[in-house]
Amino acid sequence: MTQDLRDKGIAAALILLLGVTTLNGRALAEDAVTIGVSTTLSGSIAELGRTGLAGVQMAVDQLNATGGLLNKRIKVVSADDGASPANGASNVRHMILSDKAVAIFGPVSSAVGTAEETVAGQYKTLFVAFTSNDIKITTTNFNKYAFQVVPNTVMEPRAIAYYFAENVAPKAGGKRIKIATITPNYSYGRDTVEVFLKTLKELKVDFEVVAQEFPQLGATDYTSYISALLAAHPDYVFAGIYGGDLITFTKQAQGFNFFTQTHIMAPYGRQAMRALGTNIPDGAIAWDRAPFWAEKGPGFAEFLSSYHTKMNAWPSAWAIMGYSAVQAWAYAVKKAGSFEPEKVAAALSGATVSTIRGDITLRACDHQADVPEYVGVVSAQVHPQYGQPIYSQTVAIPASKTMITCEEAKKLQP
Amino acid sequence: MSVESLAVELLSAMTTAGSLFIIAAGLTLVFGAMRIANIAHGSFYMYGAFLVSTIVSSFGGGAFWVSLVAAPLIVATLGMVVEVTVLRRVYDKDHLTQLLATYAVFLILADLAIRFWGAQSRAVPTPAILSGSMRLGAASFPVYDLFVVGAAAAIGLGLWILLRFTLLGWRILAAVEDSEMLAAKGTNVRLLYTMVFGLGALLAGFGGAVVAPLQSIDTGLDANIIVAAFIVVVIGGLGSVAGAAVGAMIVGLFQALGILWTPSWAPAYIYLAMIVVLEIRPSGLFGTAEMA
Structure with a gap:
């Protein structure tokens, strides 16, 4: 090779390199818009946060694969809150100020949820709760940038109470039903059990409460709780315990023949049914906020199979709701023709959005989505299609039955 | 309340006490001999449980018994590596630095656990011969829980024999009393510390392995157990194995009665129990005040 040719080669390579760099530089400068997910990625509820984040990421990948939003690529930044409100608040502040996030997608824990909502509101940034479900997000802590696409702490227990009154109570044959409850000792646990019992009363179910237990969130030992519950001889045990805690409770209860002495009602969802397999209590009454086997919205089948291919597991309710949360936001961005949170919030308020969960409407009065809660009966059989147990009966309790009225919400809002 | 219910409640309290004792014994031993409050003890417990789940899911349910031995040994090795690489550098520093060092190890091990095992909850099936339940009149009690109580008793007995009748045990007790004198008498205190820390990790790993079939195994176990273990150790008196046994029983009983009443x-x-004990005996039931 002559000197001349080599020089030309180097020059060409340099030009190529420079060209690529400037192209890249321009691309980065003008087309990335950031959204933030601050959630729990470590500790005993990490599975909820991690699968939720996977759902958000898949929705964003889908948007980017079809040209992004308003010709811009979407980028997700995420951070672990360690289930602490202080961490959640500082993550969100950092995402808004340093990463220039235009929307924040919410955490796992309700306590973190209200903290994040407050910070997002202070900086006039959109906030969408899709896993934590505190009704305060849409009532006492409400701000106009906040939205919730998950059945809240009133909708969920009310739905279970409706199911109980319609499908379970009539079987008691006029006898008074003895109910015991066990829920974690923080706002979610206390609120959920209170609303459940209050709704049963409103529905004129004849019952008495024989025991109420409130173990710590993340307890590793339920044996004393289990024997105390059994000593009260309840007909039904309302166990509002989540995640790994529910698996621990179930495993320990099995040795006490708990499930032959009483009936359990608990949020057995994908995580518990996958971990427990055929050891799941057959015939348990269970609820799930978005079960993958019952969802039938447009595009859901494609989402289900691509999620399974990518993650080698079926999506959790958190993944499904995370996906639909991004869909709702994307809809509002397109409608507003802008990423400006002020305009996006205005476009989303009162809007009806087509998601993989079907059409959902985010009420203008409190920004709560009218999503159903699913209640059903657990089957311990491995489902041939899904390779894990699911419910033998799944009933969607519509939001119209369970949401508080707009007048009630308005009265509670600041 | 019927007699059977009360018996079941008391047995439940013993199960709680048994699993707490196994982990607290290791924690108190390490603190007594080395004056280190080891936060990473919770990580060793979690690794014990995770290793059992890995061994059982790769080799089948029959491997549970093997894993009950293998998992604590692997964790003990990990503990010795931590002692040699991290703790040795902070023995001459103040308590706060030591606490920060073990907390750093705790955070690193928690992150590594997520890398190795992911965030998915795991469940280990109860071994077939221990999976039934025992009848107590109208009530039932899990056979596996009795096994946990038995394992705790065996650990207690083993530690008593070790500390009473073996040279290693005497040296550990001597280190609790006065490690400088022990070094002056020609004992290799460095090696002794590595062995004590390894033993502590072994007990934590065994604690996690034994309760693996009773729990959801996920990445929060480390933090969830360490607070309870510290409470037991503080009630019993820092450094006292007998104290850990009594402390675990007090915590188990207080919790059971609280749940009942x-x-x-x-x-x-359990916090109330701790406050009452510390009010009466500030160095714990079996503890002696630290000499300056």
Whole structure:
């Protein structure tokens, strides 16, 4: 090779390199818009946060694969809150100020949820709760940038109470039903059990409460709780315990023949049914906020199979709701023709959005989505299609039955 | 309340006490001999449980018994590596630095656990011969829980023999009393510390392995157990294995009675037990005041 040719080669390579760099530089400068997910990625509820984040990421990948939003690529930044409100608040502040996030997608824990909502509101940034479900997000802590696409702490227990009154109570044959409850000792646990019992009363179910237990969130030992519950001889045990805690409770209860002495009602969802397999209590009454086997919205089948291919597991309710949360936001961005949170919030308020969960409407009065809660009966059989147990009966309790009225919400809002 | 219910409640309290004792014994031993409050003890417990789940899921349910031995040994090795690489550098520093060092190890091990095992909850099936339940009149009690109580008793007995009748045990006790004198008498205290820390990790790993079939195994176990273990150790007196046994029983009983009588306040009972004991005996039931 002559000197001349080599020089030309180097020059060409340099030009190529420079060209690529400037192209890249321009691309980065003008087309990335950031959204933030601050959630729990470590500790005993990490599975909820991690699968939720996977759902958000898949929705964003889908948007980017079809040209992004308003010709811009979407980028997700995420951070672990360690289930602490202080961490959640500082993550969100950092995402808004340093990463220039235009929307924040919410955490796992309700306590973190209200903290994040407050910070997002202070900086006039959109906030969408899709896993934590505190009704305060849409009532006492409400701000106009906040939205919730998950059945809240009133909708969920009310739905279970409706199911109980319609499908379970009539079987008691006029006898008074003895109910015991066990829920974690923080706002979610206390609120959920209170609303459940209050709704049963409103529905004129004849019952008495024989025991109420409130173990710590993340307890590793339920044996004393289990024997105390059994000593009260309840007909039904309302166990509002989540995640790994529910698996621990179930495993320990099995040795006490708990499930032959009483009936359990608990949020057995994908995580518990996958971990427990055929050891799941057959015939348990269970609820799930978005079960993958019952969802039938447009595009859901494609989402289900691509999620399974990518993650080698079926999506959790958190993944499904995370996906639909991004869909709702994307809809509002397109409608507003802008990423400006002020305009996006205005476009989303009162809007009806087509998601993989079907059409959902985010009420203008409190920004709560009218999503159903699913209640059903657990089957311990491995489902041939899904390779894990699911419910033998799944009933969607519509939001119209369970949401508080707009007048009630308005009265509670600041 | 019927007699059977009360018996079941007391047995439940013993199960709680048994699993707490196994982990607290290792924690108190390490503190007594080395004066280190080891936060990473919770990580060793979690690794014990995770290793059992890995061994059982790769080799089948029959491998549970093998894993009960293998998992604690692997964790003990990990503990010795931590002692040699991290703790040796902080023995001459103040308590706060030591606490920060073990907390750093705790955070690193928690992150590595997520890398190795992911965030998915895992469940280990109860071994077939221990999976049934025992009848107590109208009530039932899990056979596996009795096994946990038995394992705790065996650990207690083993530690008593070790500390009473073996040279290693005497040296550990001597280190609790006065490690400088022990070094002056020609004992290799460095090696002794590595062995004590390894033993502590072994007990934590065994604690996690034994309760693996009773729990959801996920990445929060480390933090969830360490607070309870510290409470047991503080009640019993830092450095005392007998104290850990009594402390675990007190915590188990207080919790069970709290759940039975005033369920709304149940989680507060073990803290109440700790406050009462510290008010009466500030160095714990079996503890002696640290000499300056």
